[in-house]
Amino acid sequence: MDPVRCITVWCPDWPVVAAAQEAGCAKDTPVAVIVKGRVYACNAPARADGVRRDLRVREAQARCPELAVLPYDPAVDARAFEPIVAAVEAIAPGVEVIRPGMCAVRARGPARYFGGEEEFAERLRAHLVEQANAHTVIGIADGPFAAEQAARQAERHKNHVHVFPPGESAEHLAGLNINLLDRPDLVDLLRRLGIRTLGAFAELPAGRVLERFGIDGALAHRLAAGHDDRPFASRRPPPELATSVEFEPPLDRVDQVAFAIKSAAERLVDALADRDLVCTCLRVDVTTERGADAAQVKSRQWRHPRWFSANDVVDRVRWQLQGLWGSTQEEDSEEATFGVLRVQLFPEDAAPTGAYQDGLWGDQAPDERVHRALTRVQSMLGHEAVLTAILSGGRSPADRVTFVPWGDEPTPARVPDQPWPGQLPDPPPSTVLTAPTPVEVLGADQQRVELTDRGLLTADPARFDQREISHWAGPWLVEERWWDAAAARRYARFQVVCADGAGYALLYERGRWWLEASYD
Template sequence: MSRVTRAIVLWCPDWPVTATMQEHGIAADAPVALVDRNLVFACSAAARSEGVQRGLRLREAQFRCTGLEVFPYDPVLDARAFEPVLAAIEEIMPGVQLVRPGTCAIRARGPSRYYGGEEQAAVALLRCLGDLGISGARVGIADGPFAAEQAARSTRGGSGTVRIVLAGDSPQFLAPLPIGLLGQSALATLLRRLGINTLGDFAALGATDVRERFDEAGARAHVLAGGRDGAMVVPRIPPKQLDSSASFEPPLDRIDQVTFAFRAAADAFIAGLTRAGLVCTAIRIEVETESGQTSERSWQHPRLFTAADVVDRVRWQLQGSGSIESGLTSAITRVRVEPESVDDIGHHEVGLWGGGADERIHHGLSRVQSMLGHDAVLTATIGGGRVLAERQVLVPWGDRAIAAKAGARPWPGSLPAPAPSTVFEVPRSVAVLSATDEPVDVDERGEITGPIELFSPTASRSDLQPVAAWAGPWPIRERWWDAAQSRSLNRFQVVDASGTAWLLMLDEHRWWAEARYD
């Protein structure tokens, strides 16, 4: 049997909620729920006391607790918010393993010797978290990370936030716990049907029998249940500090001042990455203002960020859609930039003869972007959808294309070839009349009221012209269950007297030109 490592596990209950509350600056006693796919994923203690629980539907949760603040669940935020906690623990105890955001394991031997006992080590750990403003953390110390985690979870709130299972007592501690804690739902269901309800019952089975019946995964669960968890605590390698920030005292209120002052920090940021042998392809910029607001945004780059690119992104983030001379609503106190995705520098080295053309084009287009704003220079990709303007996905130069709808799907009701060469950014109002000078319409059964005879591309009567050919209506009924995005319209194709073809749509008894075949 392998040797069992004595482990300390720190567990922050409701970590996703804690992280979200920190992020949004919400008071600790406010009722907060995180929602994932319309079900409550986690909730704060205040919300729980009102009857909100995990797995509840959002509507039911809001019914039980009317003051509930709801946020979408963001796993990235969890991990990001736990990072400072790990860094703080690494300051006082070496060798921290991240189990999942909110839970980490530490080898017990070193800290307990340094602090003069396991209990003292646990108290030091809790004090460290208290300094970070995180309350309600629990600590469990036992043989092996699994038993230690169960010990941490078995603590009650209030005074007893530490539970120490003495060396060798882990099997007895685990024995009465339910089988579901193994985290293998299929195995747990099967064992329950076999009449095995606790970890102790499972551990009492013969190791060879378990391996034969339940295979490798079952054997591993059996070892855990028996408190003979041989897993080591694998300390993480603390990541290098690659982020860079600049604080402004007194706060700066002009964009050009901020970008000028940030230039040195951007240089240091890129130099730090280069030293680490990395290049950055996505960054995250956080801007703090004097009034306490923070603005965060991720920026991507088609190749890699240089210091000038970073400064450009800071400027664009501050600028929003305004021009460079526009003032800020509140003065800037701090700008921080951190790498979001990095790559090995070797993958981005220019070839011996250079990537000439592309680089030149990128510089030229970046210049236009700095004149007009980040989203003025676009590239197009073709996505899915029925309405033409929806199909062409326009992405700012430098960002990666993320198609909301897959283009490869059939999209019944989309337009047959050829595609119109002019797709109006904003549909134009047009007039379509029958022979009797009445506006043509479609009744509720989808039948057209009369043949189309006259058409005016500007909706004014002076531009009316006879129609050479037409066809329709072709109905589009989309997302009728969703009031905000539902769409119900009829499409027509019309060729006017000059031989130009139009794609028209009839929406709520009004005619619009969606596109023109010119």
């Protein structure tokens, strides 16, 4: 079977792009994505300062003090790539997702329609810039493997598109490094045998390669020789589940919009049920018209502790409209100061129905009445008006709490199960002060207790602010950003128990003592 002509779309440094986008980093910020304490990927500004893959985090930060260090999350990687795949599917159906950041399509159909392979590649790249604002390079060759190497050649030579002509992929692959096969064990063995390039590997007899290296080695041998005849695993585009209702003339009453949207909400819930899915996160886009002004789209995302029924969807639309129109009353008949042209419903998160069935002993989800009351407050005061606290990672007691808007995914700002040197041991304090309070810690001789540069106390703590200390533990030393003189911090934390049984967390920094938190 002859290899299929393939067009591969590659977004360079994609793990960094996705993580930086999720974290809200500026484009010129040096960023590195970390896996197990080592650099997994980094962007161009980081590489300009000497950051490289597989460096330890501390060495990378020493080379680039401004480096933003982000954890690698495959879910973020895949989720951020979905809009780009959808944009490719819009003009070239039958996309094969090789991995997040890289996808491929057959060249034959689109090339005929757009007048040639390179013409289609340029059209596709312009479409991705317009629809997804994505930096991409495109490679065209015989088979996905050769097309991927063509895309890498395009990035290396600062081109938008690079083409291996039909039947010439083997010649273009011959001089490339054997590491591109992405088979560490096989590559290590080949290197010990003196084989350094794909061309040298391709020159070996196919039968001897199969005999010596097995099926996987034979497949790698065909890739190196430009004979990538693997079946093209194009994905089926996801069904379009979003629904919308348009109003002509525009409606200006809450009850009218709520009544009109009910059938659309039922269609949405039924369409999900037909696929054995439920919606747990819904986005509502309301297009409004205010007098002679241009139409405006007001968008809000709603999350449900279980899943949305049709009535739940109608309620969220009603609450969103009341929030937009400034209504704080219960009457749905209040008239608006502007009309509604369109309401669109988008199921942002859908999950299998079985994941949200009631347990054997009853439902474990939050009380629905509580959820409705808090969501109603959000609709009137804003999404950030109702917050819940979840355990987060960090060294200080304040850092270990992340406040998340009610209904949002309970994602901590910092991963709690990572090592945090200098963190106070469990249990965490029950009360954390908004701002630390200065205190004086004295020894038995009524002299002020200090902490030496070696992390030793000048005396055992006996009292602080008229409280007698019966037991104490510490110090837990922390030295942060030692490479940056302006931002460097060196401090220590202590736990103390007073004679009355009350416990406290104390901080010592730059010759001063502070009260940070208390234990009940």
